[in-house]
Amino acid sequence: MGYFPAVEILQQEKLTADCFRISLICPQIAGSARPGQFLHVKINPGLEPLLRRPFSVHAVNRETGEIALLYRVVGRGTRLLAQKRKGDSLDLIGPLGRGFDLPAAGQRVALVAGGIGIAPLYFLLQTLAGAGNSPDVLLGARTAQELLLVRKVQELVNGGVLKEQLSIKKGRPGSHNGSLSTFPGRVMVATDDGSCGHRGPVTDLLAGLLAEEKVEMVYACGPAAMLKVVASLLERYGVDGEVSLEERMGCGIGACLSCVCKTRGGNRQDFSYRRVCLEGPVFKARDVVWGD
Amino acid sequence: MKKPNLAVEIAGLKLKNPVLTASGTFGFGAEYTPFLDLNRLGAVVVKSLTLKPREGNPTPRLVETPAGILNSIGLQNPGVDSFLTEHFPSLRQFATPVIVSIAGNTVEEYAAVAEKLSRAAGIAALEVNISCPNVEQGGLQFGADPAGAAEVTRAVKGATGLPVIVKLSPNVTSIAEIAWAVAEAGADALSLINTLTGMAIDVHRRRPVLGNLTGGLSGPAVRPVAVRAVWEVYRVVRVPIIGMGGIVCAADALEFILAGARAVAVGTANFLNPRATIEILEGIEHYLEENEIADINELVGAAHIF
Ligand SMILES: Cc1cc2nc3c(=O)[nH]c(=O)nc-3n(C[C@H](O)[C@H](O)[C@H](O)COP(=O)(O)OP(=O)(O)OC[C@H]3O[C@@H](n4cnc5c(N)ncnc54)[C@H](O)[C@@H]3O)c2cc1C
Ligand SMILES: Cc1cc2nc3c(=O)[nH]c(=O)nc-3n(C[C@H](O)[C@H](O)[C@H](O)COP(=O)(O)O)c2cc1C
Ligand code: FES
Numbered sequence: 396m397g398y399f400p401a402v403e404i405l406q407q408e409k410l411t412a413d414c415f416r417i418s419l420i421c422p423q424i425a426g427s428a429r430p431g432q433f434l435h436v437k438i439n440p441g442l443e444p445l446l447r448r449p450f451s452v453h454a455v456n457r458e459t460g461e462i463a464l465l466y467r468v469v470g471r472g473t474r475l476l477a478q479k480r481k482g483d484s485l486d487l488i489g490p491l492g493r494g495f496d497l498p499a500a501g502q503r504v505a506l507v508a509g510g511i512g513i514a515p516l517y518f519l520l521q522t523l524a525g526a527g528n529s530p531d532v533l534l535g536a537r538t539a540q541e542l543l544l545v546r547k548v549q550e551l552v553n554g555g556v557l558k559e560q561l562s563i564k565k566g567r568p569g570s571h572n573g574s575l576s577t578f579p580g581r582v583m584v585a586t587d588d589g590s591c592g593h594r595g596p597v598t599d600l601l602a603g604l605l606a607e608e609k610v611e612m613v614y615a616c617g618p619a620a621m622l623k624v625v626a627s628l629l630e631r632y633g634v635d636g637e638v639s640l641e642e643r644m645g646c647g648i649g650a651c652l653s654c655v656c657k658t659r660g661g662n663r664q665d666f667s668y669r670r671v672c673l674e675g676p677v678f679k680a681r682d683v684v685w686g687d
Numbered sequence: 688m689k690k691p692n693l694a695v696e697i698a699g700l701k702l703k704n705p706v707l708t709a710s711g712t713f714g715f716g717a718e719y720t721p722f723l724d725l726n727r728l729g730a731v732v733v734k735s736l737t738l739k740p741r742e743g744n745p746t747p748r749l750v751e752t753p754a755g756i757l758n759s760i761g762l763q764n765p766g767v768d769s770f771l772t773e774h775f776p777s778l779r780q781f782a783t784p785v786i787v788s789i790a791g792n793t794v795e796e797y798a799a800v801a802e803k804l805s806r807a808a809g810i811a812a813l814e815v816n817i818s819c820p821n822v823e824q825g826g827l828q829f830g831a832d833p834a835g836a837a838e839v840t841r842a843v844k845g846a847t848g849l850p851v852i853v854k855l856s857p858n859v860t861s862i863a864e865i866a867w868a869v870a871e872a873g874a875d876a877l878s879l880i881n882t883l884t885g886m887a888i889d890v891h892r893r894r895p896v897l898g899n900l901t902g903g904l905s906g907p908a909v910r911p912v913a914v915r916a917v918w919e920v921y922r923v924v925r926v927p928i929i930g931m932g933g934i935v936c937a938a939d940a941l942e943f944i945l946a947g948a949r950a951v952a953v954g955t956a957n958f959l960n961p962r963a964t965i966e967i968l969e970g971i972e973h974y975l976e977e978n979e980i981a982d983i984n985e986l987v988g989a990a991h992i993f
Contacts, residue, residue, distance in 0.1 A: 648721065
């Protein structure tokens, strides 16, 4: 972990109406980051915005020293981040937190991304692909327009291209249910409005996979409501999994106790608080005590 | 010119410089060792400890507001015993005094925590937090009135031989009156200010943002309030003051010193810049050199004309 007060931006790309990818040059982070870890980013010096914002490491290139963040504009800080241009710099602390535990060799893996949740899972996918593991990847979004990185994910999941499924459907939303091919390493898509892939939540696709009994390890990132469903499916099928959580952060390094989430274990019967920035952001799905 | 003197004395403690960390923003010190050398700090003030571990408040516990943050951590801490066995041994290794902040539900609990800490060797002083706005008990119900504040102070003084610093709340009609009462009760120094009670409402959800509904405001937004508090208290009590509230740079720290603080503590700024304490320290030193001031103590209260 390090403190890098001026990291140069190489590129900022707009991927969808409100999602951007920013790439930076920071060999130390590129060399040491593990999938699931995050960076604590001071978007501007001074008071606007005041606090750092946490973003997952989205991709790294260990040779060139490049790192990338993938983010959605949701408020003040991300709006200011979207104004950054090539040559500007960001102030970063990282890599921070506990990342994903990599699967055992040969384990059948599924990644489940809801919306911007693909950000850390893409780095995990890069790492798995590099180790010869070709997981199933389930991508969810509200609409086809909001789907992120489908092509790039397909490239990494060798051979798992399902062209028909991914073409944007006009007129017959929901008629296609992202059918399960037999190919190892499939990319499946779900949209809320059915404009691409399965119509409905991405967790429907996970339920299908789990029913097939072929998945041994699941990694998920997305909205809390989705992760809660993922955790209950994993419990029902007795499958291991990890989830990446979000909480509002102050320090990002374990000092302020702002970012806690409820987990099982610890001194108390019902729950104990653990820090998302230090003991997380990745937790075993079964360890999390989910709220309403 | 020879290097200016930065050493100050607070409650009988000799500190190598006047830059401290604010309780609750610096964990137990170890969190910041990747970023700075703890040996360089005037003192480390750790998160408030209670007799038994505390879980703290529901989330969200933090929200950014204009030039500030609202927090409602609610004194989550591992308890005094676990601090002594798990966190203190490594923190002690540094050549920097460790000031332990304490809190309690009752006067007896404050005294009990103070007593436990006094039996452990190596603690430099206690900071008595009677000013946390985020707990139902043990915070403001003592800090908000002179009699309650004095009672806790006396109880802690009676339970320990360590220097006792009492941390005051700005959420009162007259902080000077409380400072006076606490000083009379035997406090060796005062810390001010703790956070200001505040609130933020999410207009989309139409609900308060924080899980605890209200929280404590800190950061640059509170600095003018804090400087005024130090100014007022300096005029009525002779015990040394540790000033804090929104300090992010050396000039901010100097405002407090000129208002009457003998030392300063850095809180929220640690979240923005993990090296804030060191940069503030270097900035103060630079200011002294540039203005040919031989000793930081010459500046304490220098903005007052009596
Ligand atoms: C470990 C971790 C990794 C993350 N990775 C990504 C990522 O890769 N891509 C991405 O787009 N987003 C990610 N997020 C969420 C991202 O941090 C927030 O969207 C961002 O902080 C919003 O800032 P804002 O100023 O635009 O929003 P505002 O709502 O104006 O922010 C106000 C405050 O709330 C906090 N906040 C708001 N939403 C969230 C949230 N969902 N989680 C945590 N804090 C929040 C902000 O940090 C800020 O302190 C991650 C969050 C965490 C905790
Ligand atoms: C997240 C957070 C936690 C805090 N916890 C404590 C605490 O446990 N005990 C205490 O006396 N003050 C606590 N404070 C108050 C600070 O020590 C300090 O008095 C206040 O934040 C003002 O200084 P600042 O503006 O530099 O942060 C906390 C402040 C913050 C922001
Ligand atoms: S953000 Fe401060 S403890 Fe996690």
